[in-house]
Amino acid sequence: xxxxxxxxxxxxxxxxxxxxxxxxxxxxxxxxxxxxxxxxxxxxxxxxxxxxxxxxxxxxxxxxxxxxxxxxxxxxxxxxxxxxxxxxxxxxxxxxxxxxxxxxxxxx
Amino acid sequence: xxxxxxxxxxxxxxxxxxxxxxxxxxxxxxxxxxxxxxxxxxxxxxxxxxxxxxxxxxxxxxxxxxxxxxxxxxxxxxxxxxxxxxxxxxxxxxxxxxxxxxxxxxxxxxxxxxxxxxxxxxxxxxxxxxxxxxxxxxxxxxxxxxxxxxxxxxxxxxxxxxxxxxxxxxxxxxxxxxxxxxxxxxxxxxxxxxxxxxxxxxxxxxxxxxxxxxxxxxxxxxxxxxxxxxxxxxxxxxxxxxxxxxxxxxxxxxxxxxxxxxxxxxxxxxxxxxxxxxxxxxxxxxxxxxxxxxxxxxxxxxxxxxxxxxxxxxxxxxxxxxxxxxxxxxxxxxxxxxxxxxxxxxxxxxxxxxxxxxxxxxxxxxxxxxxxxxxxxxxxxxxxxxxxxxxxxxxx
Numbered sequence: 001x002x003x004x005x006x007x008x009x010x011x012x013x014x015x016x017x018x019x020x021x022x023x024x025x026x027x028x029x030x031x032x033x034x035x036x037x038x039x040x041x042x043x044x045x046x047x048x049x050x051x052x053x054x055x056x057x058x059x060x061x062x063x064x065x066x067x068x069x070x071x072x073x074x075x076x077x078x079x080x081x082x083x084x085x086x087x088x089x090x091x092x093x094x095x096x097x098x099x100x101x102x103x104x105x106x107x108x
Numbered sequence: 109x110x111x112x113x114x115x116x117x118x119x120x121x122x123x124x125x126x127x128x129x130x131x132x133x134x135x136x137x138x139x140x141x142x143x144x145x146x147x148x149x150x151x152x153x154x155x156x157x158x159x160x161x162x163x164x165x166x167x168x169x170x171x172x173x174x175x176x177x178x179x180x181x182x183x184x185x186x187x188x189x190x191x192x193x194x195x196x197x198x199x200x201x202x203x204x205x206x207x208x209x210x211x212x213x214x215x216x217x218x219x220x221x222x223x224x225x226x227x228x229x230x231x232x233x234x235x236x237x238x239x240x241x242x243x244x245x246x247x248x249x250x251x252x253x254x255x256x257x258x259x260x261x262x263x264x265x266x267x268x269x270x271x272x273x274x275x276x277x278x279x280x281x282x283x284x285x286x287x288x289x290x291x292x293x294x295x296x297x298x299x300x301x302x303x304x305x306x307x308x309x310x311x312x313x314x315x316x317x318x319x320x321x322x323x324x325x326x327x328x329x330x331x332x333x334x335x336x337x338x339x340x341x342x343x344x345x346x347x348x349x350x351x352x353x354x355x356x357x358x359x360x361x362x363x364x365x366x367x368x369x370x371x372x373x374x375x376x377x378x379x380x381x382x383x384x385x386x387x388x389x390x391x392x393x394x395x396x397x398x399x400x401x402x403x404x405x406x407x408x409x410x411x412x413x414x415x416x417x418x419x420x421x422x423x424x425x426x427x428x429x430x431x432x433x434x435x436x437x438x439x440x441x442x443x444x445x446x447x448x449x450x451x452x453x454x455x456x457x458x459x460x461x462x463x464x465x466x467x468x469x470x471x472x473x474x475x476x477x478x479x480x481x482x483x484x485x486x487x488x489x490x491x492x493x494x495x496x497x498x499x500x501x502x503x504x
Contacts, residue, residue: 001334002330002334004327004330008323008324008326008327009327010320010324010327010328010331012207012268012305012306012331013205013206013207013208013268013306013316013328013331014205014206014317014318014320014324014328015206015207015306015314015315015316016314016315016318017313017314017315018313018314018315019313023315023318025318025320025324026318026319026320026321027321028319
């Protein structure tokens with residue numbers, strides 16, 4: 001038998017429970033090179049970011065009337081920046097942030 | 109009552125699939141395997157088999173259909189030949205990695221170019237490292253038996269791997285032979301109903317084949333490697349039960365024929381074993397100390413069995429029936445595995461590849477006699493002149 005560290009365990013055949021809103025085993029946020037940054041003052045709530053994000057990483061906070069970004073799963077494709085109608089979304093280099101993804105810590 | 113009939117390898121495999129109560133079959137025509145699906149379609153049309161019979165639009169689709177069916181909990185069967193086998197190549201790793209134990213019947217056909225209908229093992233041997241169980245039948249009876257044995261082994265929860273159940277095109281697939289069809293009760297005793305531990309089920313939803321991180325990929329590979337390591341013990345159990353229930357005398361991995369007192373052996377798999385048996389018998393009558401060792405599973409490769417059996421002899425001639433262009437031995441695939449298996453043995457036989465049975469050509473008796481002569485001369489000289497002989501095309 002092999003020794004597999006607990007944090008690296010994968011279920012048999014990688015078959016995981018579904019449906020789930022977030023899959024903790026399949027975090028893709030560390031793929032990011034650039035991240036989208038939102039200026040809530042400029043946002044006109046056109047909802048394009050929410051509609052166009054292929055990974056549902058923009059959600060509307062209805063209480064605050066604000067799009068909320070999901071850093072755990074955003075791969076940094078920047079489709080949202082491209083589709084933004086008000087100029088509220090801009091791209092910023094990931095490593096300019098204190099919590100920026102440092103890829104070398106993990107294999108990817 | 110069990111009854112004896114004469115039928116081709118594909119008709120025999122279809123009978124086995126029927127007795128295994130296959131629930132989903134997916135077809136796409138390519139010769140020679142097509143006759144399997146013709147037989148199954150007839151059974152479904154006649155109401156003899158309660159099976160969802162689906163026409164795929166290609167081999168990739170065939171494999172995708174049976175993957176879905178088997179993942180949802182149905183015992184599934186598909187099949188192909190030659191370039192059909194390679195067209196579906198992308199699907200092989202996900203099926204094995206996802207641990208879905210469906211079965212694919214292979215009736216070998218040479219790969220292009222150009223179109224060649226003959227049998228050669230290279231088509232599916234190209235897929236030998238994807239995590240599928242794999243082995244060849246020598247005759248229709250073994251084709252029938254291997255269908256049941258492979259379902260039983262692959263579906264075992266210690267294994268959960270798909271299976272390539274192979275037979276040589278035409279030589280086995282189309283030439284009729286004697287087949288004993290057992291009672292349904294015997295098959296039911298041997299083969300329990302298909303039960304996946306993680307089926308697609310609306311009441312307990314699961315995701316199959318999600319995106320994973322590269323560091324999780326290692327673990328996925330490791331799971332498959334472990335399953336392959338666990339498979340030989342399950343094969344041994346299954347063969348013991350099979351022999352008991354059906355009154356057969358299979359060895360799990362390697363079968364010896366006339367090896368008592370043999371100094372040299374042919375080592376091969378599949379249809380040409382039949383001719384080789386006759387060659388061995390005739391050579392024995394002339395006093396040549398030769399025997400035969402037949403391989404029943406290429407994956408998992410039976411390293412220990414091959415080592416302990418082949419190390420008893422002084423020379424081993426591996427009859428390849430597949431190609432490995434530019435490989436370490438410059439011949440076929442089997443000699444690589446044979447030599448690797450023998451490496452740790454204190455006594456190693458002389459070994460060589462005999463390239464024969466390629467493109468679907470016959471391997472007649474006189475070629476086996478020639479191979480035996482090469483081995484005899486090597487024994488006298490104390491060394492094998494070449495690692496590979498293209499039989500019929502070069503002098504010793």
